[in-house]
Amino acid sequence: MVGEKPLPSLTGGVFYYYCEEIENKNTFRTFGGDMISRMGELISRKVHNKVYFLFFSIFFSVGISAQTFTMKFDLGKDLTSSRLNFNIPVELKQKMIDTVHFGVEKVCIESNLLFNADMQIVVYAPDCTMATLFYQHIPSDYEPEDPYTSLCFGENNKPDFSVIDTDTLPIYKPLEALAVFNNGQNPNGNWRLHVYTHNMSGNLGLYIQWSITFGKKPVKNLNLYSTKLPIICLNTRGKAILNEPKVECEIGIIDHGPGKMNSVTDTFTTYQRFSGIEQRGSSSKTFAEKSYGINILDKKGDNKSISLLGLPADHDWILYPPFRDKAMVRNVLTYELAREMGQYASRTRYCEVMLNGQYQGVYILIEKIKHGPNRVNISKISTRDTVGIGLTGGYIFKIDKTNGKDRDGWNSRYKPLVNLYGQSIYFVYDYPTSKNLKEQQAEYMQNLVDSFETALTKHYYPSQKKKYPEYIDINSFVIHFFIEELSKNFDGYRSSCYFYKDRDDIDPKIHIGPVWDYDFAWHNSKICDSNNPAGWQYNYGDQCEDDALQIPFWWSCMMDDTTFTNPLRQKWDEFRKTVLSEERIDFLIDSFLTDIGMDARIRNYKLWPVKYYTLQYEVIRTMDGEIADLKQWVHDRLLWMDANIPKRKP
Numbered sequence: 176m177v178g179e180k181p182l183p184s185l186t187g188g189v190f191y192y193y194c195e196e197i198e199n200k201n202t203f204r205t206f207g208g209d210m211i212s213r214m215g216e217l218i219s220r221k222v223h224n225k226v227y228f229l230f231f232s233i234f235f236s237v238g239i240s241a242q243t244f245t246m247k248f249d250l251g252k253d254l255t256s257s258r259l260n261f262n263i264p265v266e267l268k269q270k271m272i273d274t275v276h277f278g279v280e281k282v283c284i285e286s287n288l289l290f291n292a293d294m295q296i297v298v299y300a301p302d303c304t305m306a307t308l309f310y311q312h313i314p315s316d317y318e319p320e321d322p323y324t325s326l327c328f329g330e331n332n333k334p335d336f337s338v339i340d341t342d343t344l345p346i347y348k349p350l351e352a353l354a355v356f357n358n359g360q361n362p363n364g365n366w367r368l369h370v371y372t373h374n375m376s377g378n379l380g381l382y383i384q385w386s387i388t389f390g391k392k393p394v395k396n397l398n399l400y401s402t403k404l405p406i407i408c409l410n411t412r413g414k415a416i417l418n419e420p421k422v423e424c425e426i427g428i429i430d431h432g433p434g435k436m437n438s439v440t441d442t443f444t445t446y447q448r449f450s451g452i453e454q455r456g457s458s459s460k461t462f463a464e465k466s467y468g469i470n471i472l473d474k475k476g477d478n479k480s481i482s483l484l485g486l487p488a489d490h491d492w493i494l495y496p497p498f499r500d501k502a503m504v505r506n507v508l509t510y511e512l513a514r515e516m517g518q519y520a521s522r523t524r525y526c527e528v529m530l531n532g533q534y535q536g537v538y539i540l541i542e543k544i545k546h547g548p549n550r551v552n553i554s555k556i557s558t559r560d561t562v563g564i565g566l567t568g569g570y571i572f573k574i575d576k577t578n579g580k581d582r583d584g585w586n587s588r589y590k591p592l593v594n595l596y597g598q599s600i601y602f603v604y605d606y607p608t609s610k611n612l613k614e615q616q617a618e619y620m621q622n623l624v625d626s627f628e629t630a631l632t633k634h635y636y637p638s639q640k641k642k643y644p645e646y647i648d649i650n651s652f653v654i655h656f657f658i659e660e661l662s663k664n665f666d667g668y669r670s671s672c673y674f675y676k677d678r679d680d681i682d683p684k685i686h687i688g689p690v691w692d693y694d695f696a697w698h699n700s701k702i703c704d705s706n707n708p709a710g711w712q713y714n715y716g717d718q719c720e721d722d723a724l725q726i727p728f729w730w731s732c733m734m735d736d737t738t739f740t741n742p743l744r745q746k747w748d749e750f751r752k753t754v755l756s757e758e759r760i761d762f763l764i765d766s767f768l769t770d771i772g773m774d775a776r777i778r779n780y781k782l783w784p785v786k787y788y789t790l791q792y793e794v795i796r797t798m799d800g801e802i803a804d805l806k807q808w809v810h811d812r813l814l815w816m817d818a819n820i821p822k823r824k825p
Contacts, residue, residue: 241280241390242267244366248383261368261385265301269389270361271415274533278357278393281329282308282349284368286383295371298356298387301364302415306351329353330394352782354396355464359531360415362389397782399534401438403772405430405484405526407494407538408443409452409467416530419580421451421470430484439529447471447481455493464496464536464783468543484524484540487549493541494528498783499694502801503776504767507539509662509693511763515754516654519551520689525771527778537771537779544673544689546571546606551689553677556607561615568678570620571606575670576724583609585621589628591725593716598725605673623676627685631732644738651686652733653743657750660712661812662696665705667712668726698808708811711819740821747820757810764806 246263272278282298296308308328328349356362368385399406408427416422427443455468471490473479478490497503510520521542528535542550546569553569560566572584584603591598602624604612627646659667671692676685698706703718713730716722733739753759768776776798 241388243386243388245384245386250382259370259383261370261383263366263368263385263387264364265366265387265389266363267389270363271359272357272362272389272393273359273531274354274357274393274395276393277391278389279353279362280388280390280392280394281327282353282368282385282387283325283327284308284383284385285325297369297371298353299367299369300356300360300362301366302360304355304358304360306349306353306355308349309347352396353394354533357393357396358533359411396533397778399439399527399529399778401436402527402775402778403434403436404537404770404775405524406437406439406529407526407540408439408529410531411452416452416454416465416467418454421453421468424450424452424469426450426469426471428483445481445483449474449476449479464498466496467494468492469494484526486522486524486540486542489542489545489547489549491543491545493543494526495539495541496528496536496783497539497694500699501780501798502697502699502764502805503537503771503779504764504805505662505693505697505699506541507767508760508763509658509690509696512661512754512760513654513658513688513690516657516750518651518654518688518690521550521691525767525775527775534778534782536782537775544571544605544691551606551675553675554681556616558607558611558613561613564678564680566615566619567683568676568681569606570616570676572620572624572674573603573605574600574668574672574727575603577601581608583612585617587628587727588625589632589728591716592728592731593720593725595720596723598723600669600725600727620676623685628727628729631729642738646685648682648684648686649739649742650746651688652739653746655687655690656713656730656743657747657755658690660816661755661809662693663698663705663708663710663712663812664693664696665700665702666692666695666724667715668730669715669724698805706808708808709815734821737824741823744820744823747816751813751817755813757813760809761806764802768802 244263244265246261248261250259269277284296297305298308299305308326326347328347330348366387368383370383406429408429410425410427411422412425414422416424426445426447428445429437429439429441430444431437431441449472451470451472453468454465456466469492471479471481471492480488480490482488483492495506497506500506507523507525510523513520514522521544523542524540526538526540528538544551546553546555551569551571553571556565556569575582575584582603584601587600587602589600591600602620604617604620607616623646626641627643630641630643630646658664672687673689673691674685674687676682695702695705698708700706703715703722704710705712705715711734713726713734716725747755780798
């Protein structure tokens with residue numbers, strides 16, 4: 176999520192950011208008494224310290240055949256909060272749950288809380304894995320005579336939840352499979368039921384009770400037998416994959432080549448016994464479908480560069496799931512367009528992933544942005560390079576969030592164009608990493624960026640000796656502008672925005688790029704008008720002035736300067752005939768979908784339903800509808816940019 180901005184609306188994907196953001200928010204009401212952590216205590220103070228705990232019971236059957244944890248909560252007559260959290264502390268004898276031996280069987284809810292059309296209910300495991308039970312499934316005119324309601328959610332092959340039955344307690348199909356919890360993780364700790372609705376009022380109900388049952392009949396995952404996509408099999412030998420540190424992992428790949436079928440029973444065509452794997456990402460760590468960073472190692476534990484799925488050899492790789500992108504093409508499309516316009520961008524391959532024998536869905540193997548001959552090909556710098564020509568490069572840095580690991584950096588002396596709340600622009604050291612970065616090298620990067628910004632603020636003055644174009648590669652900034660604006664990237668210019676600088680004797684200018692992270696681009700977010708095909712994204716602050724992450728003042732200045740706008744218009748007119756034509760972009764989208772294949776898309780959507788959205792839409796669309804909507808939006812965006820990129824001037 177973005178800085179300290181208030182949590183978005185129901186259709187705004189609030190739950191994806193729950194585990195990451197909750198400590199900084201005061202808008203949730205949490206129930207669970209003394210067993211709530213400091214997080215809950217902070218939240219409870221917001222609601223006048225009224226946390227109601229009525230009873231807690233754990234029922235054990237014989238042996239370990241099943242364990243049910245149940246809690247009941249008094250909602251209170253003065254209930255006004257629209258975001259509620261109900262906690263159950265779980266302590267199982269088993270330290271790991273899976274889809275074979277022992278895991279989650281069902282989740283049940285009983286309440287006289289009136290469920291309505293604007294309600295969404297999500298369950299969170301202690302490791303922040305989440306599954307949505309239902310979302311906008313009950314008709315808005317549904318008014319049961321008895322508001323008391325009982326619901327159970329379990330196996331994902333049951334009928335869809337449609338209408339509440341007050342007489343029986345059927346097992347409904349949750350919107351997202353409960354099998355995601357049976358992921359080899361430790362289940363012990365606080366489980367949370369999260370309820371959100373637009374229409375909370377003081378007379379909705381007096382209590383809610385929910386339970387979670389673990390047993391020997393865990394909800395099973397979807398199976399994968401054969402596919403035309405490469406299959407990547409990950410084996411951690413039962414170890415949970417953590418945020419950090421990396422855990423040992425074996426990697427086996429089954430890839431018989433284009434157009435040929437691959438089966439999970441086939442012999443590995445590539446096998447790497449030694450590697451490390453960890454969860455990666457910021458908000459994506461809370462998703463049920465995890466993103467992974469993989470480090471290939473040799474027997475001694477040292478880095479080992481190998482080629483995966485035909486991509487150039489390296490030891491750092493990313494397995495990214497298009498969880499927030501139901502079209503499954505947005506990042507791949509962006510990187511391809513950047514390459515066709517002459518910039519390096521991470522190469523990609525679609526694949527399907529098995530983790531410890533369980534199907535995980537369609538993933539994208541992506542080159543990690545890093546220094547190297549097959550990645551960002553700039554000069555290598557060492558800790559000895561503190562003076563002379565060696566001090567001048569190469570470097571990689573980025574504008575990014577301040578939270579997360581490896582976030583050492585510096586604040587710009589110049590405020591963003593919108594800074595009503597004291598916002599600043601934060602640069603993060605990427606290469607060398609902060610632990611290998613010498614003080615002189617850090618100062619060099621800071622002074623270089625500061626000199627560029629100073630020159631940009633004074634470019635109207637004839638006495639300014641060094642103009643801003645002498646500090647930056649204008650062409651890279653032009654292409655970056657095309658990518659960010661055409662995609663109308665919600666995070667554009669202000670997060671995951673990379674730069675690199677080579678040694679002065681090779682190239683003395685700052686380049687912007689490679690492009691990265693377009694989950695919330697290409698009409699995939701409603702926040703701050705980013706789904707509107709009209710308007711410049713560099714004016715983001717006009718729509719979201721209270722966002723902690725703002726856009727540097729640079730772009731507004733450059734758009735007033737013909738030194739930038741003349742080549743911008745010239746390149747735009749050239750690319751509109753080729754790589755940025757409607758025909759070319761439509762062709763690329765269709766070719767990526769062909770690469771994935773309909774069978775894999777259907778299989779993936781069964782596990783991660785297309786009708787669950789993050790930040791964008793209030794309607795449910797089919798797979799084909801998602802693609803048609805994306806194409807139409809791109810066409811509209813291209814036409815708007817045609818009319819609004821400044822014409823060339825003398």
